[in-house]
Amino acid sequence: MTGRTVVISPAPTANGDLHLGHLAGPFLAADVYTRYARATGREVLLGTGIQDTPSYVVTTAHRLGTTPARLVARSARQVEASLAAAGIGVDGFTGVDERFTKTVWGFLERLHAAGKLRARTMTFPYLPRTGQYLVDGYVRGSCPVCLADGCAGLCESCAHPVAAGELLNPRSTMYPDEPVRPRQARVLVLPMEEYRDGLRDYFAGHAAMMRPHMAQAVQQMLSRPLPDYPVTYPGSWGIPAHFPEVPGQVINPNAEPMAWSMYCSALAAERRGTPLAAEDELWLAGSGSSVVYFLGFDNIYPFAVAGTAMLLAHDGRYDLPELFLTNEFYELDNAKFSTSRGHVLGGRELAAEVPRDLIRFHLAATSPEFQRTSFSREELARITRSRLVEPWNRVAAEIDRWAGRGPLAVSERSRAAAARVTERFVAAYDMPYFSLNRAAETLVEQLARLAGWTAGQGSGTGTGSGEDGDFCHEAEVVLRGAAPILIDLAGRALPDLAIRPAGRGPTEIVPRRMPRLSERVARDAR
Structure with a gap:
């Protein structure tokens, strides 16, 4: 791989610190690769950050008895400190600011102006007592693909997208004893099926650039019609969606990855002394950049599948990522890391001893x-x-x-x-x-x-x-x-x-x- 390389590890949700499971997967790998590439004389930018828009911020703050804003601020400090404690040399660390919001809005507004986003009616679990549509971290149930228990949005087990309305036996995560009802809402979506052929061609050309588990999952996803991918949600936590078709809605956090990645790479370039004319400059077709992702297996749909489809929808404006390098889960004493159960070990905690x-x-x-x-x-x-x-x-x-x-x-x-x-x-x-x-x-x-x-x-x-x-x-x-x-x-x-x-x-x-x-x-x- 020659030329400039943009290395990205997806931002963790700003609902807590990093534990060893995070570090052992994408973060250490991204740092080691970056250091190696620089040792051979290549130009490399490494970026990550935090993501404050997922509903998990709200549910975790509710569980901890704090406010989402305080949780985000504390998590940002903790994540940066944990990366430093492990020697992860990040160039660009994204936070919560107006510039990021404008980057996301600009990326999606171009798709909307080109007619690439469509209004669709989708079914969501609904909590009558609070009048809340339950999406992502607000609702748990069984994955309709693999039957594993988890939240809506993405399945951690099989990595398939999980529409909130398709969860089996849905229940509110914040009010599990409250009855949940199905309710429809009009949202904006990316019609993924229109990009299935382009995605199949892309992944066929990058077959050698995927580890086997990801290659298998992508093949399964693309072997059947792709469901519409929601770009907006009925809700109040997140970036406001100012599209006229969906007043009062917010951007789906899982529709942010490509815009966030561009923002992340721009910050990295600037902090290494190369100011850019626009956040997406390093991604423009012919820019000479190679984009490499280090990510957990459960993140492949929003970044590799839906994210690539969004790039394709921009009709040649952007070059596509070069590589998605995945990892599986890292456990603690042969059990999944769990902050709520106290089964967790942080990077800073261990670095204080070793x-x-x-x-x-x-x-x-x-x-x-x-x-x-x-x-x-x-x-x-x-x-x-x-x-x-x-x-x-x-x-x-x-x-x-x-x-x-x-x-x-x-x-x-x-x-x-x-x-x-x-x-x-x-x-x-x-x-x-x-x-x-x-x-x-x-x-x-x-x-x-x-x-x-x-x-x-x-x-x-x-x-x-x-x-x-x-x-x-x-x-x-x-x-x-x-x-x-x-x-x-x-x-x-x-x-x-x-x-x-x-x-x-x-x-x-x-x-x-x-x-x-x-x-x-x-x-x-x-």
């Missing part, structure tokens, strides 16, 4: 790329101690023996071995086969090889050479490859973080003293 390099390594090694995985403190202590801390500290102690004694010669054999190591890391980091798991596995393998070398077991390259310049050289190459994950260790140990192309290794090296990883914290995490 160095973030150890956290980042463990989350990379256990990231739920293709199936659900689980975090436990015992596993964190055991895996980081045996696979990272102890072998690295043995390697660092060996390098320290030669610190300041140089330059030491680096053999052709060592340069060839280092090139193979770099190729392994690049294969794990490059698109479309990016994998935190394989990057962590490569680091473990190479540290074990180097640690064995210090014990007199040979270099592991087939020659048995133990020359000191070769050892120090290959240890540095391994650390450079691991730098997108081990950000603090690499930042202290290396003069720069560049990942050099194969075949450009040095003929000599001057060893420097190496920092250690903390064994005490790795033990205490048990």
Whole structure:
């Protein structure tokens, strides 16, 4: 992937802090990829933020006994602090402001002016006592596709869109004992079926850019007529929809993703010193940008399917995203994270106890790329101690023996071995086969090889050479490859973080003293 890359992780709802499940999926992956791409000389912008418009803000505030506005402000501070605690280097962090609202309105108003949005009558659950239409977080029931229990809007289990009126056995989340009735309302929709052929062509051309679960889900969605996608809702929480056909309604938060992404990328560009003429400048056809999403499996419909359809509806104004890289759910002690049940562990909480390099390594090694995985403190202590801390500290102690004694010669054999190591890391980091798991596995393998070398077991390259310049050289190459994950260790140990192309290794090296990883914290995490 060449040229400018816009990396986006969808904004979490502003109804609480991030937990390890969030960090282990899209956020760490997006950060690691961004750091890797920059280490190879590419221009990359990384953006995320918070989304305050979903109804989950209202329901959570109700449960916590606070106001939605206070909850949003507190959540924004918490999310930013948690990203920083995990070393997630965000360029553009979206918040709640008039500029964002104008961006969303402008994006949708162009579709409306072009006749792409249609008025349709839809059925919603309705709460007679409050006079409220129940959408998204206001209503729970069973998904009509997979029967899993959840809220309307999107199904976390199968990722299909779930129209509120199609939920089975609907009930109010705020007033579960109150009777719910069906009621119709006129809303604006994007007629998704008109874009099904375009979507099928798009995803057929990007088949290699999707992980299997997403590819299967998209195929299922596009194999049948696509339901109309609501752009407005009858309600009061959210961005006002000033369309004349639907007075008093608000924008469906799940219709915001493309406009939010454009706003997010504009903020990222500006904060890296490149002001833009318009929020959507990086997305315009021919702009030279490649857009890459890191997102949870449950977000593929609003971003990859409905979002892409909205871009198609702009009739060539925009280039389409290059890649959607999904992850599955990350659990805590083999059970789903649940703030309401107190079954949760935050990134800041863990970072107060454990160095973030150890956290980042463990989350990379256990990231739920293709199936659900689980975090436990015992596993964190055991895996980081045996696979990272102890072998690295043995390697660092060996390098320290030669610190300041140089330059030491680096053999052709060592340069060839280092090139193979770099190729392994690049294969794990490059698109479309990016994998935190394989990057962590490569680091473990190479540290074990180097640690064995210090014990007199040979270099592991087939020659048995133990020359000191070769050892120090290959240890540095391994650390450079691991730098997108081990950000603090690499930042202290290396003069720069560049990942050099194969075949450009040095003929000599001057060893420097190496920092250690903390064994005490790795033990205490048990």
